[in-house]
Amino acid sequence: LAKTTQPISMDSYEGQEVNITCSHNNIATNDYITWYQQFPSQGPRFIIQGYKTKVTNEVASLFIPADRKSSTLSLPRVSLSDTAVYYCLAFGGYQKVTFGTGTKLQVIP
Amino acid sequence: NAGVTQTPKFQVLKTGQSMTLQCAQDMNHNSMYWYRQDPGMGLRLIYYSASEGTTDKGEVPNGYNVSRLNKREFSLRLESAAPSQTSVYFCASSEYPSGKDTQYFGPGTRLTVL
Numbered sequence: 001l002a003k004t005t006q007p008i009s010m011d012s013y014e015g016q017e018v019n020i021t022c023s024h025n026n027i028a029t030n031d032y033i034t035w036y037q038q039f040p041s042q043g044p045r046f047i048i049q050g051y052k053t054k055v056t057n058e059v060a061s062l063f064i065p066a067d068r069k070s071s072t073l074s075l076p077r078v079s080l081s082d083t084a085v086y087y088c089l090a091f092g093g094y095q096k097v098t099f100g101t102g103t104k105l106q107v108i109p
Numbered sequence: 110n111a112g113v114t115q116t117p118k119f120q121v122l123k124t125g126q127s128m129t130l131q132c133a134q135d136m137n138h139n140s141m142y143w144y145r146q147d148p149g150m151g152l153r154l155i156y157y158s159a160s161e162g163t164t165d166k167g168e169v170p171n172g173y174n175v176s177r178l179n180k181r182e183f184s185l186r187l188e189s190a191a192p193s194q195t196s197v198y199f200c201a202s203s204e205y206p207s208g209k210d211t212q213y214f215g216p217g218t219r220l221t222v223l
Binding site: 032041043049 | 144151152197201210211212213214216217
């Protein structure tokens with residue numbers, strides 16, 4: 001299981017693009033990189049997943065360099081409703097998945 | 110399509126009491142998971158089940174038992190509750206190994222042990 005490191009917290013103004021970087025130096029060949037979002041008193045919600053290069057969906061983009069030792073979640077034009085905790089995971093298959101403490105994003109009006 | 114459902118939503122127990130947390134999913138997923146989340150912390154895996162009839166320990170299994178009743182249901186039992194088990198419990202499911210291990214979570218059970 002690849003250990004991930006991400007900033008504890010970030011602040012951003014509404015309408016800005018937010019990039020949250022996650023480090024996973026010991027990522028294994030079959031590990032995918034997955035990001036989840038969690039609002040208070042709710043379970044985590046899947047945002048995006050990728051293996052390499054760039055993945056984009058309706059809510060976010062995920063950039064993964066060729067060495068896969070890090071990844072960046074990009075949230076375009078954040079709004080107040082994007083205030084949440086964001087978790088980065090790197091794993092594949094049945095592993096003792098640990099979410100860590102995540103990055104607490106605070107969007108400021 | 111309800112996704113992952115959990116019951117109860119809230120529970121207060123006294124030390125030494127027992128209870129079972131119920132979880133069900135309607136997505137025909139193979140794998141199911143139980144996590145706990147303490148205040149200000151990330152989620153920690155308690156147990157997981159790769160398929161009906163199989164279970165395996167996660168990071169923090171002590172004090173818990175699980176049962177994969179069928180493909181839909183995965184229950185978590187506290188035999189003798191302790192204050193250290195006060196937490197929010199989340200159940201999740203994924204289609205792994207049929208697909209990627211993208212986990213879908215229930216709304217959680219907030220448990221307080223006095």
